[in-house]
Amino acid sequence: MLTKLVQVITSTQSFYTYYAVAGHSDSAPFSLAQGTRMSKFTIARARRFVFSLYMSGIMSLMMSGIITLINTGLTAGFFTRWGGAFAVAWAVAFPLVIFIAPFAGKMADATIERFSGHDSSD
Numbered sequence: 001m002l003t004k005l006v007q008v009i010t011s012t013q014s015f016y017t018y019y020a021v022a023g024h025s026d027s028a029p030f031s032l033a034q035g036t037r038m039s040k041f042t043i044a045r046a047r048r049f050v051f052s053l054y055m056s057g058i059m060s061l062m063m064s065g066i067i068t069l070i071n072t073g074l075t076a077g078f079f080t081r082w083g084g085a086f087a088v089a090w091a092v093a094f095p096l097v098i099f100i101a102p103f104a105g106k107m108a109d110a111t112i113e114r115f116s117g118h119d120s121s122d
Contacts, residue, residue, distance in 0.1 A: 052101060056093035064089045 038046070064085035072081060112118075 048101070049098070052094060052097040055101075056097040057090055060089035060093045061086055 065082050068078065068082045068085050072078065
């Protein structure tokens with residue numbers, strides 16, 4: 001199931017495009033097993049979770065590495081300190097991204113709408 005989800009999310013076409021096709025045959029990309037399909041809502045929730053996992057992990061890794069390097073330099077034990085800092089940072093960042101990303105998206109939409117004069121949901 002996870003493999004199929006990753007294939008759909010990383011495909012070159014938007015995974016919402018598949019739902020525009022009438023019929024949703026069993027050969028559609030969302031067919032996980034014979035007779036089962038993930039709903040559009042489930043895919044959106046899974047994508048949000050996976051996005052949060054990747055975004056928080058990458059940002060935590062980079063930020064903790066840079067800050068550890070600035071504070072202590074590239075000395076003995078650097079990677080141990082970086083690993084500890086990364087673990088704490090990711091434990092904090094992951095739930096924050098899950099809850100803050102939708103709010104940040106709404107803020108971005110409002111900003112674009114205000115400065116462009118157009119509805120950003122188009």
